[in-house]
Amino acid sequence: MLTIYGALRSRATRPIWLLYETGTPFQHVPVIQSYRLPDPHAPDAPLNTASADFLAINPQGLVPAMLDGDLLLTESLAITYYLARKFGGDLAPRDAAEEGQAVQWALLGATAVEGPALDIAQAHAKGTADTPEGNALITARTEALARPFARIEAHLQGRDWLVGDRFTVADIVLSECVRYAMAQPGIYDAWPALKAWLARCHARPGWQQMWAARNAEPA
Ligand SMILES: N[C@@H](CCC(=O)N[C@@H](CS)C(=O)NCC(=O)O)C(=O)O
Incomplete structure (x- = not known):
């Protein structure tokens, strides 16, 4: 399933706004920025940009990231333009x-x-x-x-x-x-x-x- 990684207090707003506009179903994994946590490596820390599980997806440790099948995209603008092309109809450029x-x-x-x-x-x-x-x-x-x-x-x-x-x-x-x-x-x-x-x-x-x-x- 299409998955967007990144809490909404981040540039993840861009792809998620587009997905809401189009009513496209997706899984949202609200990975939080590590600098917002007192200890991002604490055992009870939420999934964050310094977590090994997230670094396995984006070694750059930045959100948003997107997985669509085998396609991994990072960079919010690339993700949002890709989603517009795939799901956006008239939200995408026509020519x-x-x-x-x-x-x-x-x-x-x-x-x-x-x-x-x-x-x-x-x-x-x-x-x-x-x-x-x-x-x-x-x-x-x-x-x-x-x-x-x-x-x-x-x-x-x-x-x-x-x-x-x-x-x-x-x-x-x-x-x-x-x-x-x-x-x-x-x-x-x-x-x-x-x-x-x-x-x-x-x-x-x-x-x-x-x-x-x-x-x-x-x-
Ligand atoms: N150019 C990237 C910038 C990504 C970025 O800086 N994301 C911030 C949140 S908006 C982040 O993940 N920061 C975590 C960190 O610096 O550890 C994009 O547009 O996606």
Whole structure:
């Protein structure tokens, strides 16, 4: 059976959101990040990214990972694009031009948005956002987001979705990168089309289902 490894407080949200959108059955193994545990090797530790059983699946010790029959995929974007192609119907690109656009948005997310947005999320999660160092970091990361956000903002003028006038896998993977910054009040205010698009993404039934499941997991 199709199996996704990775707790939902991780990049596993991406493939799992897509699977919820499509109603595809799968087994979810909520492997937790080892750094979230006091002792990942304790006998009573839950399955985690440093567990021998998980390293036998992904020796890199990162989630998400996916097994579909004999096919092992790691890297959340590759997994999500594969699942879109196999189960996603119109969530997948329809032709070469759409494929190029979808890959473009995924790479923009991974290379220009994810890092700075994650730093902002972590500053809030660690409670350092309101310290002078935290403030300086958030200012710098917000500046780093300005150029990719400007690109997304310009593209979304007169459009609801990134590719092909419909919700696709590109919206899933890019919006999940953009979401990481949302703990910072007002971060999207300079980008109204991006902000409205993110709200549309979060109104999707698959995102709602994924978010409820994520919030039910231990913090
Ligand atoms: N580029 C990878 C990054 C995977 C990654 O960094 N996963 C984190 C959780 S979101 C992880 O497993 N961390 C565990 C660790 O660092 O030990 C992807 O997109 O799948």
